[in-house]
Amino acid sequence: MGVSDRYDRGRRLFLEDPVRAVLVVIAVVLVLDLVRQLAVGQTQISEFGVMLKDGLMRGLFFGLAGIGLSMTYSILNFANFSHGDFITSGSFAGMVVTYVIAGGFGAEADIGSLALVGADGSVYGAQLGIGVATTPLAVVAGAVVAGVATVLLALFIDRLVYRPIRDRSGIALLITSIGVAFALRYLIQFVFGPSRRGVTDSGAVPSIGIPAVDGVVSVNLHEVSLLVVSVLLMLGLHLLLQRTRLGKAMRAMADNEDLARITGIPTERVVRFTWIIGASLAGVAGYMFVLWNGTLHWFQGWILLLPIFAAVILGGIGSVYGAIVGGLVIGLTMSVSIVWIPSGLARAAAFLLMIVVLLVRPEGIFAGRSTA
Amino acid sequence: MSETTADGERTDATDETAGAKRGTRRWDDSLLAVRDLDAGYGDLQILSGVDLDVRSGEYIAIVGPNGAGKSTVMKSVFGLTNRMAGTVSFDDTDISESKPEEIIYEGLGYVPQNDNVFSSLSVQENLEMGAYILDEVPEGPLETVYDRFPILRERSGQEAGTMSGGQRQMLAMGRALMLEPDLLMLDEPSAGLAPDLVEDMFDRIDRINADGTAVLMVEQNAKEALRRCDRGYVLVDGQNRYEDSGDALLADEQVRQDFLGG
Numbered sequence: 001m002g003v004s005d006r007y008d009r010g011r012r013l014f015l016e017d018p019v020r021a022v023l024v025v026i027a028v029v030l031v032l033d034l035v036r037q038l039a040v041g042q043t044q045i046s047e048f049g050v051m052l053k054d055g056l057m058r059g060l061f062f063g064l065a066g067i068g069l070s071m072t073y074s075i076l077n078f079a080n081f082s083h084g085d086f087i088t089s090g091s092f093a094g095m096v097v098t099y100v101i102a103g104g105f106g107a108e109a110d111i112g113s114l115a116l117v118g119a120d121g122s123v124y125g126a127q128l129g130i131g132v133a134t135t136p137l138a139v140v141a142g143a144v145v146a147g148v149a150t151v152l153l154a155l156f157i158d159r160l161v162y163r164p165i166r167d168r169s170g171i172a173l174l175i176t177s178i179g180v181a182f183a184l185r186y187l188i189q190f191v192f193g194p195s196r197r198g199v200t201d202s203g204a205v206p207s208i209g210i211p212a213v214d215g216v217v218s219v220n221l222h223e224v225s226l227l228v229v230s231v232l233l234m235l236g237l238h239l240l241l242q243r244t245r246l247g248k249a250m251r252a253m254a255d256n257e258d259l260a261r262i263t264g265i266p267t268e269r270v271v272r273f274t275w276i277i278g279a280s281l282a283g284v285a286g287y288m289f290v291l292w293n294g295t296l297h298w299f300q301g302w303i304l305l306l307p308i309f310a311a312v313i314l315g316g317i318g319s320v321y322g323a324i325v326g327g328l329v330i331g332l333t334m335s336v337s338i339v340w341i342p343s344g345l346a347r348a349a350a351f352l353l354m355i356v357v358l359l360v361r362p363e364g365i366f367a368g369r370s371t372a
Numbered sequence: 373m374s375e376t377t378a379d380g381e382r383t384d385a386t387d388e389t390a391g392a393k394r395g396t397r398r399w400d401d402s403l404l405a406v407r408d409l410d411a412g413y414g415d416l417q418i419l420s421g422v423d424l425d426v427r428s429g430e431y432i433a434i435v436g437p438n439g440a441g442k443s444t445v446m447k448s449v450f451g452l453t454n455r456m457a458g459t460v461s462f463d464d465t466d467i468s469e470s471k472p473e474e475i476i477y478e479g480l481g482y483v484p485q486n487d488n489v490f491s492s493l494s495v496q497e498n499l500e501m502g503a504y505i506l507d508e509v510p511e512g513p514l515e516t517v518y519d520r521f522p523i524l525r526e527r528s529g530q531e532a533g534t535m536s537g538g539q540r541q542m543l544a545m546g547r548a549l550m551l552e553p554d555l556l557m558l559d560e561p562s563a564g565l566a567p568d569l570v571e572d573m574f575d576r577i578d579r580i581n582a583d584g585t586a587v588l589m590v591e592q593n594a595k596e597a598l599r600r601c602d603r604g605y606v607l608v609d610g611q612n613r614y615e616d617s618g619d620a621l622l623a624d625e626q627v628r629q630d631f632l633g634g
Contacts (some may be wrong), residue, residue: 066542245504246494252501257491262484262549264476264505 014182021174034339038176041118043339046215049199051335057223057292059331060230062304062311067237068278068325069308074254074318075274076166078173082157085184090283090299091290092117093111093193094146095199101138102128117296119192125199125294131223133292134204143229143287150283155365156273168270181302189298196297199290204353225292226288234324241320246273270288283349307347310354325365329353396423396605396612401587403555404449404480406617409458411448416620417456418444419610426555426588431581432521433618435594436607436631442590443485445607446557450482463554476505481553485560485590488544496522498532498543502529502550510550517546520576542576548607555586562593574600595632606631 007091014021037043065087085209095117100106103114105125113122132139133216157180165172200222207220241247253260253270261267289304311330315322337349357365387573398407403611406424410417418441424514426432447453447572449460451472459468468474471479472575490498495613499517500509518525527535532543548556562570574596580588598604598618606614614627621627 245500248497248500251493252490252497252504255492256487258452258486259490260501261485262452262472262476262482263502264473265500266473292559 002277013080023356023360025316030340033218037339041214044214046217048183048336048339049210049212049217052332052337053217053219053223054169055332057331057340058302058334059311061285061289061292062228062308063324063327064233064288064333065282065304066244066308066312066315066327067234067320068282068319070312070315070320071250071254073312074117074269075250076162076173077300078170078177079110079309080139081174081177081179082178082184082304083278084271084301084303084308085181085188085284086279086301087187087283087289087304088301089184089286090146090279091286092188092295092298093149094144094283094287095290095296097140097145097255098130098135098138098207098326099125099128101141102130102135109192109292116192118197119189120195121197124197126201129201129204130199131201131204131208132225134201139225141206143284143291143344145222146287147280148283150286151276154279155272158271158275181197185299185302192298194298196295199296200293202294204331222292229284229288233284235280237277239318240277246270250274301347306329307350309350314364315355316366319364319366322364329365331355350354376424377407379535392522397410397425398423399425399427401427403430403463404524404613405459405461406445406449407459407461409445409448409460410456411453411458411534412456413596415452417610418453419448421458421611422607424605426586428554429535429581429586431578431587431602432489432589432599433594433597433601433604434588434607435447435597436606436613439544441610442607444610445558446482446590447587449475450480476551479551479554480557481551482557483541483544483548483553483561485563489540489547490518491533494529494601495532495535495543496528499524499550502547505551506510513550513552516552517549520580521546521551536567537564538573541565545576545580549580549585553585555588556580558587558589560590560592562591562609570596598632 034043038048040043065083069080069083069087072078072083084249096115099114099117100111103109103111105111106114108128109123113119114121118124127133130138133364161176162173163179165176179278205220205222209216210216239247242250249260249265250270250273252263253265253267257267260270286301290300307330308327311326312323313326314329315324315326330353333350333353334346337346341349399405402425403613404424404426406422409422409424409602410420411422412418416467421544422441422445424432424434425444430442436442444453448455449462449467449468451470451474456467459466459566461467462475465478466575467475467478499514503510503513518528523539524543524546528541532595533545545558545561546615558577565573568573570593577589578585578600589601598621599616603616604618604621605616605622614621615622616624622632
């Protein structure tokens with residue numbers, strides 16, 4: 001292909017699709033600027049490595065937590081605004097268990113304080129030395145309980161609230177879910193108190209330094225844990241959806257509910273498993289995020305719900321794989337964008353990117369591929 | 373037209389609806405028996421007093437003008453409408469109150485007109501879903517479906533949504549045949565097909581019927597449907613108008629003029 005050919009194609013792109021063309025130009029400029037910054041040392045390569053790592057962590061969390069949101073949307077046909085507070089609920093439930101076990105069931109601190117995850121600063125995670133390396137049993141038990149407790153909570157709320165109004169419109173369900181979100185959030189605040197607490201002993205987390213050209217990118221064990229748990233759960237879900245009878249039935253119901261019913265797929269059973277999978281992933285994701293982040297507070301999930309929604313919409317709402325890809329894109333954008341803009345605008349950059357992607361692909365990256 | 377004698381016992385032979393030439397016959401050895409059915413959507417009644425019989429191995433067509441309630445009859449049999457009065461029984465089991473997910477266990481297969489495949493699932497997965505109620509995918513019926521529609525075997529890994537209209541229709545039928553039903557209900561199987569594929573589709577339906585499966589078909593392509601079926605029902609305004617053998621209906625001057633375009 002000759003140069004003039006390529007020139008022609010470029011000109012045609014500009015004329016036929018100016019929005020896309022401008023976006024391509026902006027992307028090229030940003031990448032070139034990044035290369036310049038790295039070359040002249042304005043941004044160190046190791047610094048950039050840390051940004052990528054942080055973005056990956058955040059992205060894995062958004063993806064894992066977003067899967068449940070996307071599945072509820074495609075199978076139950078509504079946007080579940082209480083999903084963020086499922087994440088908070090799971091984190092607290094898991095941390096209660098972690099505190100109680102790490103605190104020796106009352107040996108190292110008052111059992112009441114342990115059970116309330118050190119409400120009002122009565123006991124800190126650092127005092128108990130909480131971490132994957134120092135208190136592995138407490139952390140593993142906490143992660144498992146985070147998943148299980150969130151599942152029980154979701155099934156309970158479904159039976160109590162959502163099931164009676166199953167065939168109402170998506171808007172009615174959405175508004176109901178906002179009510180559920182408030183109820184959960186303030187219940188958690190009432191029980192565990194409003195303080196933001198440190199829940200891990202960050203000094204006791206082993207880390208290794210990976211040498212980058214001009215410095216070191218340190219990776220600690222909690223980051224590795226988040227990575228391993230996320231990837232394993234995503235892989236497990238993939239196998240479930242693609243290989244098992246139940247998983248295929250879930251995809252079928254997400255695809256075409258009427259047809260699923262006339263082929264004899266028990267829709268209530270599929271709904272139950274949707275809650276089980278979505279809620280367990282939300283609970284575990286929340287717990288692993290708290291472990292990585294080191295802090296826990298009662299409106300955590302609510303704050304995180306917005307970027308999770310952005311991730312899910314960006315990926316193509318209803319698609320599990322879209323949620324994962326969207327999560328990574330949003331997470332990476334939030335941390336890498338500070339190469340070009342002030343860090344206060346990082347979140348805004350993520351949402352801007354979402355809008356831009358939707359301009360080009362209005363149905364998201366995995367458009368129209370419900371759950372498949 | 374001469375009065376034809378029913379094979380089964382004749383229990384009712386009067387229907388005074390305007391313009392009706394003869395009553396709709398009823399049999400007592402029917403596989404599917406619809407009696408005096410009133411049905412509709414929500415409060416809106418579409419069908420009133422519909423009678424319909426399909427006997428074992430029969431090939432039945434329902435024809436009639438747009439909005440006559442042809443598809444509604446099928447949906448009502450499968451529990452997808454609000455059934456207000458009358459009864460539906462299949463193989464001597466009353467299914468008037470049954471839900472779709474229960475009716476599938478009775479040996480009744482249904483192919484809706486639109487959205488009749490899972491478009492994001494592969495061809496193979498669509499067929500597997502057809503046999504969801506069994507614990508394992510039945511090898512025999514799967515092979516039979518693949519032999520019946522070789523294109524599906526060729527494309528077993530392809531996403532159903534990327535196939536042509538004709539292929540999707542075959543997949544939808546294949547899906548419904550996975551449980552080897554005694555009666556296959558087809559809602560407008562030729563709709564949206566290219567003209568050269570319509571004939572082929574009807575030939576395939578003939579073969580399914582020849583292999584022993586009773587067929588109940590709603591068709592817009594009334595002449596072709598009546599030519600091929602054993603018996604036909606002409607439905608107008610949600611009521612039975614004519615019922616007779618396909619050939620007799622085709623030969624009837626009144627039916628030709630009113631419903632078959634001369």
